[in-house]
Amino acid sequence: MKDKLVVEISVAVVDDDASLRNALVSLLQAFDYHAKGFDNAESFLESAESETTDCLITDIQMSGMNGIELNRVLRQRRGPFPVIIMTALQGKLALDSARESHPVCVLSKPFESHQLLGCLDRVFSKF
Template identity: 30%
Template sequence: MNPYTCGHVYVVDDNPDIRFYLTDLLRQMGYSIEGYDSAQAFLQQSIEIFPAVLVLDVRMPGMSGVDLQEKMKALGRNTPIIFISGESESEEIIRAMKGRPIEFLWKPFQIQTLIDAIDRGLAVDSVNRQDFIQKNEIRRKWQALSAREREVFVLMLEGHTNKGISEKLDILPDTAKKHRANILQKMQVHHLADLMALCKGLDMEALEP
């Protein structure tokens, strides 16, 4: 049984035969499906769903699949993409691959190859979604800190002791200790090690509103 039966697949292809074939087949296999005949229609009508994968034709009238890929990136939509193509110039392929799609499939392709790529994409999107949720939760807690607590927060992550923090900020050690305790409480962790693990690899500038 497909482990991602709750996964969603967008199919964007201006060829109605291919679009109808893929949407019908994938629906029968347990995926939820939306089909669009153009990149513009996808942008105007689609709703962001998680986890999801976009099966995208490279060459279409108007906005191409690669144009749509770049537009989605600009909009902050990170749905994994599987490109499908009957023919493409090398420049198109290079542009497409710069966006790191899950797969680039040449028509006609084996349906199992597409299914494997879809499942990989859904797995990636599930991880991305959890990461997005976690970062938003950290951002919410960070924004609850006072301006002084945020200064102490950064120094804590840099490994400064209460004494070091007090010297850096010209405050009493007891005041630094209180700030430290408040920060741990607001970030909902018990120890500095937990706080450092929570924020590992996080861009602190991205936490600002």
């Protein structure tokens, strides 16, 4: 019998809300993703994961660099890159700005875990 090819998919979660960040990392790990959390955009960009992660999940509003700026920096560094943006902001301007940054999904907080997993399915359906 042939060995099964195992593809480890790496997902980074960047959010300054520790409880949400930790919950998302735990959820992703429960679904066999290699997940790591970061409390701000700068710490993520300084890490090795910024060059190796397969997908980024980020909040828009954080202290320091926001999620839209983080998305822009990653696109400059790596080219097209799958990003899922989360936001508690419900204003049209915030949502339009998020969508203009070309994420795979924009999730309005609070959201259900199946919504996030559906976004990840869209990203990784080719794996």
